[in-house]
Amino acid sequence: MNQRLAGVMHWLEEENINFAFVQTKANVFYLSQFYTEPHERLVGIIIFPNSEPIMICPNMEKPQARAAGWEYEIISYSDSENPWQLLEARLKNQLPSVSKIAIEKEHISFTRAKALLNMYPNGELVSVEEKLYSLRLVKDEKELKILKQAAQLADFGVEVGVNAIKAGKTEMDILALIEYELKRKGIREMSFSTMVLTGAKTADPHGNPGLTEIKRGDFVLFDLGVVLDGYCSDITRTVAFQEISEKQREIYETVLGAQLQALSTCKIGTRIGDIDLAARNYITNAGYGEYFPHRIGHGLGIEVHEFPSMSENNNDRLQEGAVFTVEPGIYVPSIGGVRIEDDLVITKEGFESLTNYPKELIII
Numbered sequence: 260m261n262q263r264l265a266g267v268m269h270w271l272e273e274e275n276i277n278f279a280f281v282q283t284k285a286n287v288f289y290l291s292q293f294y295t296e297p298h299e300r301l302v303g304i305i306i307f308p309n310s311e312p313i314m315i316c317p318n319m320e321k322p323q324a325r326a327a328g329w330e331y332e333i334i335s336y337s338d339s340e341n342p343w344q345l346l347e348a349r350l351k352n353q354l355p356s357v358s359k360i361a362i363e364k365e366h367i368s369f370t371r372a373k374a375l376l377n378m379y380p381n382g383e384l385v386s387v388e389e390k391l392y393s394l395r396l397v398k399d400e401k402e403l404k405i406l407k408q409a410a411q412l413a414d415f416g417v418e419v420g421v422n423a424i425k426a427g428k429t430e431m432d433i434l435a436l437i438e439y440e441l442k443r444k445g446i447r448e449m450s451f452s453t454m455v456l457t458g459a460k461t462a463d464p465h466g467n468p469g470l471t472e473i474k475r476g477d478f479v480l481f482d483l484g485v486v487l488d489g490y491c492s493d494i495t496r497t498v499a500f501q502e503i504s505e506k507q508r509e510i511y512e513t514v515l516g517a518q519l520q521a522l523s524t525c526k527i528g529t530r531i532g533d534i535d536l537a538a539r540n541y542i543t544n545a546g547y548g549e550y551f552p553h554r555i556g557h558g559l560g561i562e563v564h565e566f567p568s569m570s571e572n573n574n575d576r577l578q579e580g581a582v583f584t585v586e587p588g589i590y591v592p593s594i595g596g597v598r599i600e601d602d603l604v605i606t607k608e609g610f611e612s613l614t615n616y617p618k619e620l621i622i623i
Contacts, residue, residue, distance in 0.1 A: 263290050263394060264312055270390045272308035277357035278350075279306040279387045280375060283366045285561040286391050293327040294489045295320055301342045301371075305350070315346055347378045361387035392566035396558065397580035402490065403604060406560070406582055409492035410602050410613035412485045416441055417496045417616045420455060420481045424500055424623045430455040430468040433479075441485060450484030450491040450563040461497065461596040464553060464588060475501040478595040479623075484563060491563040493584055494614045495600035498621040510547070510589050511620050514597045517541040517587040518618070521555055525585070525603060525610040531573040538587040539571060547589045556584035559602055581605045582613075
């Protein structure tokens with residue numbers, strides 16, 4: 260029994276919960292190492308407090324689940340079968356009645372929650388997500404090794420993009436080249452939609468790349484990450500093309516100073532909200548507070564945005580092995596925006612930056 264499953268089982272026993280039903284792609288992978296995109300089909304793990312877990316998945320996915328190392332029972336089904344009927348028959352054989360069922364409350368559909376309650380009308384639905392979040396928060400050595408490799412590939416993606424900048428190139432020209440070169444290195448999936456923005460569009464924190472051409476005096480912002488062996492990376496860098504105004508330089512240096520200030524607080528025991536406030540106060544004191552509209556970062560791992568939220572009102576404390584981003588930004592309409600983002604892991608000594616592409620101001 261792996262420690263992850265054992266941790267959930269122990270929690271179920273402590274909380275007097277009859278079983279947990281886990282069905283998100285990320286949590287199924289975390290508990291089983293089975294990485295799959297089921298679309299509308301049902302894939303899930305049923306965990307009991309005092310007996311071996313069960314997986315349910317389509318027949319065509321069963322060999323992959325076994326290859327990933329799942330050694331316990333699998334309920335498999337064809338597209339002509341109703342998986343809920345098969346699951347109900349199996350569960351009712353072991354548990355004729357239940358009082359509590361743990362689910363991923365933020366990520367289970369109404370239809371699936373109702374199907375569980377139809378099996379057990381007197382059952383109460385409770386949340387397993389907080390427990391899974393706490394388990395996933397601290398990364399083990401294997402996870403950290405993959406995350407470091409994913410971060411190195413993110414560095415490479417930025418390098419490809421920066422080297423491709425030329426007058427007249429469009430955002431999509433450069434984006435396509437970045438993803439092409441990453442695919443040549445074996446990357447099938449990006450962590451999120453790759454962002455390459457130029458000019459005034461860099462002032463939109465979540466802008467959409469298009470056919471805008473790069474011009475002299477533009478900022479060019481890259482935000483990208485890869486999925487490697489089920490784990491994500493996420494980096495942002497901003498560079499300038501050919502020349503830069505004093506205002507642009509001031510914005511850039513303010514963001515860089517804010518990030519360095521935030522990084523200086525990153526160590527075991529730091530209140531998460533204080534990391535955000537370190538950068539926010541720096542930017543506010545420089546006169547750009549209204550142009551920093553988002554939190555300082557987010558947890559990173561199997562999902563590109565996961566627990567914890569690195570917002571100023573988060574009172575949780577940093578733990579060794581936690582991985583997250585630090586990404587202050589300033590976005591001024593008509594002038595442009597700058598964001599600098601790195602992936603960090605908390606260590607006994609403080610922190611280690613997993614992403615390492617240069618972040619001092621680069622003028623191409």
